[in-house]
Structure formats: C-alpha cells, structure tokens
Amino acid sequence: MSLLEITGLKVGFDTEDGEVQAVRDISLTLERGEILALCGESGCGKSVTAMSIPRLLPPDTTRLSGSIRLDGRELTELPERELRAIRGKDVSVVFQEPMTSLNPSFTVGFQIAEVLRRHENLSRSAARTRAIELLELVGIPAPARRVKEYPHQLSGGMRQRVMIAIAVACSPRVLIADEPTTALDVTIQAGVLDVFRDLRDRLGTAIILITHDLGVVADIADRAVVMYAGRAVEEAPVTELYARPRHPYTAGLMRALPSAAVTLEDGRRRLSEIPGLVPPPYADPEECAFHPRCPRAQDDCTTRRPALDTYGTGHLAACFHPLSAAAPATGGGS
C-alpha cells in the first residue's frame, strides 16, 4: 500500500459565475520517502490537488469528491476536528510566500513552538529547546538568537527555512511544498532544495513538490506528474520524463527551459514558448484540453479525450499522438 493514494479527485469552487472546475479528475500515489513533483502552468490545478489532502480549501465554497487515503485512512470523510489533528502533524505545508506566510506579530520561536505544543504536548520550555534544534536542522546560523527574532528581521530565504522548520517540527509523513523556491533568489533556491533533500534522507519524509519550474524538478524530484487543465497528462520517473517525454505539452514545457533556448543568427538566444492560453475552468471539454495549443493535434483530438496509456515502467501519458521514444524533444534538464 502506498503512503498516499488519491483516486478520482475532483475539486470545484462555487463562484458568482458558477462552479469553477479546478481539478477535473486526478489519481496519483506517493510512496514513503519519495519526492513527487506536481508540475504545470498556473491554474492547472496542482496547488488545489495538494491542498485537498489536508483540506486547506475554503470550506463553504469547495466541492470535493473522490478519495484521498493516507496510510489507508480516508481523509475526505473526516470531520474538521480530526483533520486538525492531522494538519501540521501527519501532513504539513510549506507555502510559496515566505514574506507573508509567517505572522509578523510573533517571534519565529513562538510560531515553531506553537505547532509542537499543539501536537506533541511539549511544555513551553521543551518546545523552545526543540525550536532551536529545528532552526539548526534547516540550516539557520545562530539559532539560539534567531529563535527570539521576528519575521521581519529575517531574509526571505531564512523565513522560508523557518516555514520548513514549522512544517517538519512534528516529523510529518507527507510534506507539501507549494512553490517553495519561487519567491527566492536563485542562489538561495539551491540551499532550500538541499534542506528538503536532507529532510527526506534523514526523516524519511515523503514530499509533494508543487512547481512550474522543471529545473527544480530535475534537481530534486524522483517522479513527476505533469498536469494540464485539472488532469494529469503525463507521469513518469524524472530521468525517464526528461529523456523521453511523450506528451506534446511536457515536451513544450521542456523546450521553454532556458537551457533549451535556441541560438539565433545574430547570437542572441531565444526561449521557445507554448502558444495560446490555458482553457477557462468553467466548461469541461469533451476533447483533449490541450489540442488548441498542440502542434501534433489531429481531428480525433477534437472529438474525444485521450486516457492515460502506459509507455514503459511507471510512464503514463494521455495523448493520441505521443512523441516517439527515439526522438527526445530537448537537451535540457536531465
């Protein structure tokens, strides 16, 4: 049994313009100690998929169906009270915005200690001691001093490390990292990714990494799920995905990486892009959602939606006209 099994998850939101379909149908698994990347453009449903696990979505307007099982326990049917016992303990989250995700009015020590006192029943002083250890674990220098500081006294990279310290405080089984390095400088990104890798190796934490940055995926993830318009379009171990992308969308994303830029005649380099826009989230298309933007689209793509097919071990793609294994689309990434 996998650590986490998501089956047929659908998530919609009630809005004034009707129900918006953020996640249309997704199934995925996460193994113990695995780093799984969820990638895709903004609005493809990757964050909503991940936030459905601890159900950190607005309760009044969210329509959620399908199954989410953590160690065999069904989470979608749990009442709010029992979910609160899981949040921060079994499933924790590192958010994208380190500048605003910490409360400006409390010391970082308080904010780390809070989760320990909630779930581990630690005393005030024991929680404080543990908070210092955690700051050290995530690579913050002079932790005994930093623990008394407020978020505004720390740099963005440091704040994100504090967020990670909060998230791993209770040794969660699943850590969701939602674009954890997007708001950080490139030089700091690598350090934060090292922290994740280190935590997985030391604590065996399984990590769901949400990102649109395929460079980050190549750097740290074991396996990746590429999402488009609320569905998975391709899923494979990372080395396999980079060597032999099957879905034209995945190939397009890889061509958009700076390392895959084409050198022009005058010596300048040009990034390639995927033309067109993500389809609006209102209607659920009967056809392949990617076909209006797809260079390989044919007539059948406009009438039916392709299902996920297997292309070798653990490699799935949903396309009627996949790229062949012999012709890798890019030299970038792996």
Next chain:
Amino acid sequence: MALFILRRLGAAAIVLFLGSVLVFLGVRALPGDPARVLGGEDATPSAIAAIRHDYGFDRPLPVQYAQWAGKAVTGDFGRSTQDKLPVGHILTERLPVTIELSLLAMLVAVAVGVTAGIVAATRRGRLADYVATGFGLVGLSVPHFWLGILGILLFSAKLHWLPASGYLPFTGDPVGNLERMLMPALVLGTGFAAVLMRQTRSAMLESLSADYVRTARSKGLPERSVVGVHALRNSLTTVVTVLGLQLGALISGAVVTEQIFVIPGFGKLTVDAVATRNYPVIQAVVLVTVAGYIGVNLLVDIAYALLNPRVRLTGVANG
C-alpha cells in the same frame, strides 16, 4: 523603549504649549466681555473697569498669558469668575466624574464593539454579521440625546429599574454610583461601540484572509487560536488607533450625556463656563482636555510599540 517614550514626551510638551496658547487666545476671541457679565446690567463703566483690573483683563495679552501659564504649571488655574472658587478645586471635583463616565463607556464599547466585530468577521455574510452591522449602523446614526431620553423613559419612568438622573460619588455609595452611571455609560458607549465594531470587523476580515492565517490553519490549530491569537493580534493596532481617535468624540459626547442625566462632570462644567464667559474655567477645562488627549495619544503610541514589533524596534534602534 525608554528613549522612545522620552521622545514622545518631548513632542507632547511642545503640543501642550502650543495648545495652551491657542486656548488662551481662543477664549479671548469669544464675543462678550466677562467683566460686563460679572458686573451685571446696571454696572457703571468705572465698576466694570475695576472688575477688569481685578482679574487682570486690562493688561496686554502676552503678560496675561505669562501670568496664567506660570501659575497653571503649578496647578493654580486662578479663581472662577462665577463662584470665586479656585478652578483647580472645581477640576478635582468634576474631572473624576467624567473620567469614570468615559472609562465605563469605553468598557462598554470595547466589550460590545470588539466582540461583535470579531463575530461579524468570522461569520461574514451570515445572519450574525447582518445583525451586528445592522446594529452598528443604528448605533452610529442615533444621537446621544435621543437615546438618553428614550432610556430614561423606558428604564426609569416605565420600568423603574434605574434612577433617571443625578450622581453619587463612588467612594460614598458604590452601588448607587453605578446605578446612576450605567445608563449614561451605555448611551455614551453606543456610538463608540458601533465605530469599534465596524473597524474591528474590517481589520479582522483583512487579517483572516492573510497568508499567516492559512499557515496557522495548516498547523492544525483550533479556530479559536487561529482567530483569537493569529488574526486578532494583527487587528489590535487598528482597534487601539480607533480607541485613541474616538476619545475626542467621547469627550464631546460626555457634554451632551452629562446634560441629559444631570451629571456634575466636565462636560456640564464646560457648557456652563462658556455660557457665563468664565475665562479661567474655560481655559482650564480646554487645557486639561488637550492634556488628556495628548496623554491618550502617548498611550496609543506605547501600545503600538508593544503590539507591533516593527514599531518597537525602530523606536529602540537609536537607543
């Protein structure tokens, strides 16, 4: 922190000085002659001149100011032109009454306003929110005097629960004092509570949608910590600001409320003093009000520093 307070105190002294000059000149710019009021209708020009000389009204303004300010610093505000009592003595009699009324009104306002604001924000768009904002609108719109009269009609004339008016010192008869203060405090606190409710509600709505609240939820904290600790703490600066600003409204509200309930406080003293051109009393009353205002603002600044670590650190940075 000490330097922070010291600097604020220095600024307060300057404001107080400028305030005292304005008060002094303002009172003298009022139409009407106090000597004529004191002398009565039949006073001869020479008698009026004598009264002027007695009170020093015939000397140049800068000299008058210097004499008045010099004494005021030592707590001597001169004598009332009406009953010849020392103004300082009148103040010590009247001031505690108004302070008690204001504090009670503030207590009512904070208890009702802040609680209602939090409830409205957490139940946004539901019945409790509509009820709270509805009452808030009514509380803001209803004038004190009307509410006061209505209260007297209902609770005193009809139900006989509370005395209609009057005042008893707290030290002599605590129960009688509170019985008589309850209705004025409720009346005075209503508008204040409404303002606080609206400000608390919008500050809480903003805090509740902040990223750090989402973080707090992701930690598995119960809603009472998410709302009562994480969101509320960041809304308190707004509440404290409104408290400070509204104190002025509270003083002007006290003027009306004290008239209705016949409470011998500061507000009633002010109205009576202006009516009789009682220069020494007006000056003292306004000056004490200015000082009270400055004091409250100082407290607000200090509360800011305590609530918001960013303010505190910039305040301490040079010390």
